[in-house]
Amino acid sequence: MAEPGSTRVSAVVVNWRQPKLTSAAVASLDAQTGLAEAGIALSVVIVDNGSGDGSPELLRSRHPEHTVIELPDNRGFGGGVNAAIRGIHADLVVLLNNDAVADERFIASIVAPLAAHPRAAAVTARILLRDPVDGVRRVNSTGNELTRSGNGRDRDWLVPVADDHRSAGEVAGFSGGACALRMSALTEVGLFDESLFMYYEDTDLSWRLRRRGWLIRYEPGAVVTHAHASSSGTGSDLFRFWNDRNRIVISAQHAPLPVLVRALARTSFRAARSVVAAAGRGDDARHDARRTVRALAAALGALPSAWAERRRIDRSATVPRRSVAAFIVAD
Missing domain, CATH: 3.90.550.10 (Spore Coat Polysaccharide Biosynthesis Protein SpsA; Chain A)
Structure with a gap:
């Protein structure tokens, strides 16, 4: 006590x-x-x-x-x-x-x-x-x-x-x-x-x-x-899928629109590149391509609810988005 x-x-x-x-x-x-x-x-x-x-x-x-x-x-x-x-x-x-x-x-x-x-x-x-x-x-x-x-x-x-x-x-x-x-x-x-x-x-x-x-x-x-990523592993499907998906979802919920556009473009490009690279290659390459495409599809499917959450947060916020966005850094 x-x-x-x-x-x-x-x-x-x-x-x-x-x-x-x-x-x-x-x-x-x-x-x-x-x-x-x-x-x-x-x-x-x-x-x-x-x-x-x-x-x-x-x-x-x-x-x-x-x-x-x-x-x-x-x-x-x-x-x-x-x-x-x-x-x-x-x-x-x-x-x-x-x-x-x-x-x-x-x-x-x-x-x-x-x-x-x-x-x-x-x-x-x-x-x-x-x-x-x-x-x-x-x-x-x-x-x-x-x-x-x-x-x-x-x-x-x-x-x-x-x-x-x-x-x-x-x-x-x-x-x-x-x-x-x-x-x-x-x-x-x-x-x-x-x-x-x-x-x-x-x-x-x-x-x-x-x-x-x-x-x-x-x-x-x-x-x-x-011991970094001991439970999931930085190269595991779990790690990569949720990182790719959530990067887009969080950008949609919180960030200025240019950040969301770049997040979508980045993952879309990686998905397209992985599909092209997998053509004619082994099972590992095809597996990586499918995982990236699944993560992108999952993120796109979550966008409506993410946008609704963005609007809910905006209604209760006391600090403008631009003030928090001031912390955003270059890649």
Whole structure:
């Protein structure tokens, strides 16, 4: 039970068929320091996304002190997080990817800016890649940004850690892989969009928060180490399909029209090129072409509902689109 006057923080970790990774992420939350001094009462919620492989039982046996929510099916990242949020009573929610390990002062560091900045709805962490690239330790993310062709990406991706000197401050969007969210802001704008399933959910929520006048900050003192895309794999069908689809959907829901046009053109060109390239080649090329075409078709099919959501957001917005669009960067 939280002490009177303490800040109730619930950390959420979503698992899908990676109980050993998830257990390591949870163990890093158990090892947090500085909580009492910061007046933080921390609880941990583990969500199993319909793994069907015995993950819930293993996680309960390893972490009996924490709540484990067992979903009957895979609802994606947003659906898993939402299931946890709907069942907790907290002031702040901290999200940690199940393939990430938090520094021992991660919670205290990522919560502090929300106390210092009352209009901040989210704080994004300094995420470092676990494995060196070309022998150099590199940055995974210092927040999210959107490009002129609708591409959502990690800010400072692959910057050498030794060259990363980002200071605390505002950033376009938060990374759902390691962040803190203010519950009152979520109550105002809504939770993650579960129709996105995976990828771009944090970009979508960042837009909605900013359109309602909330701010998003980066905190370099909140550090996690991440095994990038361990659950889905950057070359997997799952990763590529949802990235291609959601890039267009999010552009339609939020971005200026030129961004949507470029996002559509980019994916359409890739789909056409992949179909041409697959002619006369092997099964892998034809498979890639079919996947890209399916993603484009899925995005086009989602455009009517995305446009309706765009109009709904516009009606309730207190900040004009152009103000948020000022954060858009070149590709």
